[in-house]
Amino acid sequence: MDLIIHHWDADGICSASLIARHLAKGDFLNASPPVGEYRFDERIHRLIEGADSVFVADLNVPGEVEGVGKRTIFFDHHIQPRIKSSVVRQINPVIEGKNSASCAIVVSQHLDTWGAETVIGTVGDAGRSAFSIPEIRKTMERLGMSENQAKRLAELVDSSHISGNRAGVEEAVRVILESDWRDLLEYEPWIRQAEEIEREIEKVLSGVEQKGNTAFIEFRSKFNIISRVARALVWSMGFEEALVINRDFNGKVQLYYRISREVAPEKGTGRMILDLRSLGISAGGKEEVVGCVFEPEKFEQVIEVVKRYVGWLD
Ligand SMILES: [Mn+2]
CATH class of the missing domain: 3.90.1640.30 (inorganic pyrophosphatase (n-terminal core))
Known part of the structure; x- marks a missing residue:
């Protein structure tokens, strides 16, 4: 065999x-x-x-x-x-x-x-x-x-x-x-x-909190949809920044931060990725995105780092 x-x-x-x-x-x-x-x-x-x-x-x-x-x-x-x-x-x-x-x-x-x-x-x-x-x-x-x-x-x-x-x-x-x-x-x-995935994305998007040009969503789902949600917020719904957190992705926390192409050149996400990595978290991304997955115990530490870059988060 x-x-x-x-x-x-x-x-x-x-x-x-x-x-x-x-x-x-x-x-x-x-x-x-x-x-x-x-x-x-x-x-x-x-x-x-x-x-x-x-x-x-x-x-x-x-x-x-x-x-x-x-x-x-x-x-x-x-x-x-x-x-x-x-x-x-x-x-x-x-x-x-x-x-x-x-x-x-x-x-x-x-x-x-x-x-x-x-x-x-x-x-x-x-x-x-x-x-x-x-x-x-x-x-x-x-x-x-x-x-x-x-x-x-x-x-x-x-x-x-x-x-x-x-x-x-x-x-x-x-x-x-x-x-x-x-x-x-x-x-x-x-x-x-595929329909279920679309419905789940819609449901998650309906929970958006917005402050000016920025969007924040926290949800719990076993679906791996976090990047799709952040993309929809910035690409389709026109937000300049989106922070999305899945508090329970099979027991772990997923965090995804996306900024629009317009603000990316001056804002950038490089330093945020490095700061997250210094917590021992495997964070990755590009100029416009940061993504990471971590154990729930690290949540407070991660949020402290994220707050330095996403000022409106309180
Ligand atoms: Mn392949």
């Missing part, structure tokens, strides 16, 4: 499906880590024990792969060190100083199989810019798939991890493998999930 361990997002699911298609008919198992966690849990370790060989796709977990101890093929496009284990074959263009918009492209190139999965996975990771990649264009033309259909499919395939549905993530690999891509557009469980 072959085991495919994959990322929970559309690129990971589609990469797994491409690999599965290449294997002897249906004789595979696939598994994804708990949504949001870059590690192999007990269940995955047990599955590895029972597997003949292992595939890992789109999961940036070089340490875990190094420790598998079985014949493994590791497809990825994230920046990572060269794997030393002699039983692991690492297929990642980054190692040769190249890059790839998606893991699905890496798998397609290696197996010489281009299909709807390649398109969906790439659009999931790269958004609209996927459409300017010649191989993606060519595959879409051959399939008769429009840009809107590709975007909708990526949204549907991503709906499982956004709603925290690990089983749904894992089922998706077989659903894609066994369906024509046109039927995926009508796949009820994903449509319902």
